[in-house]
Amino acid sequence: MRVLEEIKRQTLEQLGGLPGSLYLPIEEALKAESLKGDGRNHQYEDQAALWVLRQQQASHVMAFRQQVALGFDAFRAPGSAVGGLGGTPLQLVGDQQLAFDLDGERLTEALDHRYLRPLEMIQGRLKMLSQAMGAPIGINPLGPYRLVRAFTAVYNDATVTESLRLRLFRQYEQELARLLGDLYGRVNNLLATAGYGVGFGAPAPGAPVRAADDRARERNTLDEVFDTVPHREPHAPLPDYSAAMGGYSDSHGGSAGYGNYGAQAPVSQADVAAMASELAELRSQLHAWREGLVKTGGLPPAHMPQRSMAPRRELRVDEVVGMVSLLQPEPPDAFARALAVSGRLGETIRDQLYDGARRLGFNPDQTCFSAEEDDAIDLVALLFDSLFRNHALQDRARRVYARLVMPYVKVALTDNEVFVKREHPARRLLDAITEACEGNDGETQQDRDLLERASSISQRIVSDYNEDLAVFELAHAELDALLAQHRRRIELQEQRAAKATYGRERLNAARNQADHAVRERVGDSELTPAVAEFLATPWRHHVVQVLLRENEDPKRRAQALALGDALVMADRLAAENRGRELADQLLALQPVIVQCLASSGLDDNAAQQAMAELVRALATPDHARRQHPQPSAAEVEEDVAEERKLYLSAGMEQVAHDPLLAQRMRELEPGDWLRLTNTQGETLAVKVAWVSPLTSRLLLVNRRGVRALVASAEELAVLAASGRLVVGAERTAFDEAMRQVRRHLDRVI
Incomplete structure (x- = not known):
């Protein structure tokens, strides 16, 4: 009984405050999502429901601790109704409770699979503990089933939206992944120290031994561009099973004696x-x-x-x-x-x-x-x-x-x-x-x-x-x-970095579309300087603004483009001396022209004055008309130019790329790690942080989240062919360093 009470104390000490630790990360995630680009992400319901939960945080923590404690009481008396598992009459189940139960079952299965080995050891030792107490074996009080049931019981009566429920389960799983490995290691060590199942959990005879060639990493046939299968960051931290089972002992036979490493279960x-x-x-x-x-x-x-x-x-x-x-x-x-x-x-x-x-x-x-x-x-x-x-x-x-x-x-x-x-x-x-x-x-x-x-x-x-x-x-x-x-x-x-890159791409795309619209209307036409200047400057700026702010509104976009066509038509009417039609055209266009000028930052007076100058220029039929130069291509931003200069050598844009390599680069996903070498020969690990939905370019960031390079799949293929990009980098520095040591030894040998 004393051993069971000590396990209960350690479990409550490590897991008892879990509900209170869930809300802040979820709140930060909701805030981050609400700041995303277009403002169409509405998390108000989730935030309101989360605010209500935070107000009840203390009661949730107490209810969770009580549910976990009830699991230990039920373990002592498995046949009783203690713990809420027996003697419950049949009744209708609400939609929310059903959703919680289904999500709970999925989480229980995932945790059972993740902690299979330490749970088998704990179950065997708890069976011996039950026999020592003279009681039938009960449900593991700190197993996934009990912990998930305790969690769902806390929120049965709470008002929780569907998306918030999913966030709560995901965050709870992450917190358990952070804590359960250490807890199971401590409990196994405690039970073993108390004499319950010493040496339990040794592998079955004939357990398969992994051969050295099975450990060797697959080499891609594309030379050494793909050093390994690309490492991708998991969505949630994976638990350390072997550490949870413990068993580190130094070469002198001593134990590290701390944390997970104090659990002396034998390594398989x-x-x-x-x-x-x-x-x-x-x-x-x-x-x-x-x-x-x-x-x-x-x-x-x-x-x-x-x-x-x-x-x-x-x-x-x-x-x-x-x-x-x-x-x-x-x-x-x-x-x-x-x-x-x-x-x-x-x-x-x-x-x-x-x-x-x-x-x-x-x-x-x-x-x-x-x-x-x-x-x-x-x-x-x-x-x-x-x-x-x-x-x-x-x-x-x-x-x-x-x-x-x-x-x-x-x-x-x-x-x-x-x-x-x-x-x-x-x-x-x-x-x-x-x-x-x-x-x-x-x-x-x-x-x-x-x-x-x-x-x-x-x-x-x-x-x-x-x-x-x-x-x-x-x-x-x-x-x-x-x-x-x-x-x-x-x-x-x-x-x-992703938002800034996407904003810059949208701006460049809008400018390119606006330049194309100007070229279509100025083109080979002979226009008065005032009309050509209006199209090339305020109207172009107005089109860019409309494309950025209201691109999904086809009516606004059509109106902006129609203004350019109407001005070209007005210039043609002026050239043909069709004054009445020109006057009607300008009167109809006046509100739209003033609005266009206002989008360039002009106040009402300045816009009216610019309108008057445009009318004055069109009022003279024999005003000189000529062809005007086309707008030049948009310049690359200074920071982007420096970035490309650091990683993409001069003339690399003209180098033909390998289509197969480019296809492999398109298959990269956010979370994949690569190794990139700049023009000075410095190598760093970079991660694919984002893939543009607009241009399909890939944003590469270093381990500190700072943007390193934005490049297309074709440009990455050229870098890879030149030996300056290798797909596949380990997530941890030690693993990556050891892999490079092996590669270095292989290469030298």
Whole structure:
């Protein structure tokens, strides 16, 4: 009973406030949607219903906590009516309750599938717990069915619109995805510690082991343009199943002992075999690469693997770790300088370790690093080099990474799973630090706060890390909390970039249509200068305004274009000296002409004066008439010109594109990641943030949500053919860096 009460306490502590956390993100999403372009998105009903829900937030939280608690009471007495699952008479169900129930069933199925493995472990352990209490097994009180039932029970009597109901379910699912992995890991650990089902959840005999060739990423036949299947951001964060099941243990047999990593459920044999195979493949690449460097003289004599020289004693891992611990708190200036030059970091790490060996009394002439220690050093060096080569990291971030070199060498020496295990805490921390530093020039206060926090966390790792991975987990949790706000700003930045781009495209399209209309009417006609000037300036501007503001009103558009035709006709009447018809024409056109002039910013007096000058010019039949120059093509905006100059080389617009490549580019969708190289050779990861419904051009933004390039599928195909664009970039910096390390080793070998 005490164990069950502790599980109940932890569940309520982590999940009890969920209804109160749903409303603010939904409110922000509604505000963002209400600001979209044309003003036709009406969210007033949703906002009004949400406002009512927010007023009742406290009661919703209390009702939710009560429902979750009832689930634990029902688990103690499964046969009773406690928990609202039994003894309920049949009755009619309202439309809203039916909709909630159907959505709840879908969410329950999704969560059951997502957390299948940890839920199986919890269910087995709860079965043993029920047997110990002498009670029949009940429904898992913290399983998806109970949590969804508790959620729907809160809103059964609330007035909720259909779209708001969908938003509530979507936000609830996202919040559960953020919390359930950690909760299930803690509960499994708690039950195992209490003796219920220790070792439960081991894989069945004969579980399939993933072969190395199955892990290899598919290469596209179009050369190396499509490096992988394009990575697409999920609509909601996916939970970390393996972390939820726990089971990190370092090479010394110790436990990280914090958060998800404290749950000591065994990792499945299939996962262990897959990681071992991947690590073995990586090591074989490293060995071939080092042998190639030795044969070609690519390494200085002092940095060649010492095992290839006279026989020497291989240093033990604990001896090298002692050297690293000695060097860890020292200034990282040497590493910062090495990071500025690609390929120098491995040499610098070995130089520093030789120095540490001498200080500890080891003679470098009589000792050498083992193959595993060489692998750890080279992998860390290649990893950090790849981070700086493939991510837009500013100079001020170099010292942050330089401090982390020795701690990560120590991690690699004691636990090489960091290179193949995605949920490793050291790996997640490096991802968070890269997210904070990439492209961050410290222009805003928020950016400066991120840099300062990343810097302080790197200093803390240096001072606190002593082979206990809990330091990385705590640091990641702290930095990730700050990055959550940063990610919301990035989403808004992407939305603003898309809106600005779309507005600019609409303006350019309207100008092009207006220029075409002017050319049609001026063309080869011989007109008085006043009429030609009126058509080329105020009338053109008026057409642009109508197309922008009232393009969907065919009547207004036809009226604007008819004014141009009527002025050309008036000029022809004046040339033929048909005064009465001309006067009637001008009298009929006067209100429309004044309105046209007013749209150019002229007040009533100025518009009347311009009208008088136009009438005066047409009143003289023998006024000189001639052909007038056509309007020139619209100039490209300055910022767009700079952007294209940075990524599209001169003359690239005239280069023929590959139709197959262009078709593949058209298949890209928002959320796909790519790698783009500018004319200076700098490579950065970019994401397809938006595809124009007007021109089908793709908006590419960097990891900070800032617009990098807007280009057509044909232009992207030309970039790809020239080797400056590769489709397929990993979502996290560590994954991307490791993939580039493998590609680099493949290429060199």
